[in-house]
Amino acid sequence: MEEYAQIPIVCIVGPTAVGKTGLSLELSHRLDGEIISADSMQVYRGMDIGTAKLPFIEREGVPHYMIDVVDPTETFTAYDYARMARPIIRDIASRGKVPFMVGGTGLYFRSVLDDLDFTPATRDEALRSTLELETVEHGIQVLHEWLQQLDPVSAMRIHPNDQKRLIRALEINLLTGKPVAENHRSTNSLSPFVPLVIGLNMEREVLYARIDQRVDQMIDEGLLFEVQTLIKKGCTAQHTSMQAIGYKELVNYIEGHVSFSDAVIRIKQASRRYAKRQLSWFRADPRISWYNWPNDDKISVVSTILESINRDGIRKKPTYE
Template sequence: MQKKPPLIIIVGPTAVGKTSISVDVAKQIDGEIISADSMQIYRYMNIGTAKISKSEMNGINHYLIDEVYPVEDFSVSDFQAKATEYIDIILDKGKLPMIVGGTGLYVNSLVYDLDFSQAISNWELRDEYLKKAEKYGNECIYEELKKIDIESANRIHINDTKRIIRALEIYHETGKPMSYFYKDFRKENNKYNIIFIGLTMDRNKLYERINRRVDNMIESGLIDEVKSLLAMGYSEDLVSMQGLGYKEIVQYIKGNYSLDKAIEILKRDSRRYAKRQLTWFRREERIKWVNIDDYENKSLLIDYIVKIIMEEL
């Protein structure tokens, strides 16, 4: 029986240190990294997404970073298709593919057998909803979605017309809400030998790191980055511009928040996001959790993670 190709997945909350740790691990195991971060796919959005720089990559190839422009749509199914393509490219080189990031839906699209194409496309219905949104505003179709699928409505931004319509279309065509396809299809993907590692640390220390990271973003020019995006014509209503770090600074630029207020909200919402990430990943029984606080130095931590991987290969 042919061995299944390996797929290493490293997850964890924002600011836990996934980026740096994964590069050091990749160096030791001859790996290449595919980002599972729903914000780092956007070009020009570097500071607010804590995007890895060329020098920080340290010669390790990274994929699904700077993949699309901020105005472009990029769905979970797009991620699933692209990531699968890059996994094959990395395996063909004889290297180990590593998925690294904190976007739970992106990770689930690879570790579970989620078929995003099973709902038949209904272009007439799609067009009908689009006209409705144009005539009455997104609130109209968003309210409709809330009535049939509150979970998806909570997950999709009110300005994300395309995904609201897709959720309505899936319900119309299958009789089941889109959240059913995301949540209840827990059939594991058996295509890969999945080696699943989760990074965690003391919650208070993590929150301190998040707060420091926000301060560093401001010092590094986040405000100018957001001003530049707006000047390039990227509207505050775009899904990309609704990301953490962008929507708060937009409100400051518009005069709706003081800078201190914008920073306070960004820190608070980043901490809440980290908590949600941990809750999401804690449901995954296959994850081998590694507490960063248990290691005297980074070298010992990397050695331990590499040991886990090598034992599973």
């Protein structure tokens, strides 16, 4: 890991719809930075509207990475993210630019910053076959209830219909005797980067209103058509990508399980719950400096952040550039 040592990186984290994208663009312009997305769903091609993927024309000339890297029928893990993102960060720094990692997927940040050990848990084909048979005989809900008892954190993150991930989580729990998260612990080696982590938050009522507004905007922009297009390309409810908020609810609508208005309500509810989980995850990280955004005076907040960045040795972009 020495090749990554001492590389400074600015991270911007926080709940969905809080304003991370806008701040990342402003700071990137000021610091001559390039942005690495840390969003577990923006990695998928064709999932643009529902993941709030910033259109190319709106990126203001700032290079963005880790967007559209796999097809939505493929599985993509935090290990894959770290393996792809670390060389990009090193390349950005080698060219004298400032790497920014921006997004709301906490495990993606940890996989890069904390040098997590992703040594796969032992696989047991007999156990997997037993779990698959259990699904056939008693239904997938039994697996989800079992996981809730063994590993409530994983059960909260995995959709009750995602058979592949449920079986894998149960396999890890039963083979190691530990929850999935405890199999992704930091190694004892030095962190490969020197991070300055900025956390954005705002009053809950304001955040929830922004989330609702964003969902309405996604619907207006054609989220339903995007989901229909993905289904035509072979995506099903069993693919990890289609478990994303906004996609799974509309799949339920398309399959006739709920009305369209109910699906939209569920998207908003799930988005608000997700924002709460994001905040819980990030608040546990003592490295994060929190800012009330954008309720505080924006100019003051940006100035304070820039001062913190400069103290950590990340240079400001010269005014003549």
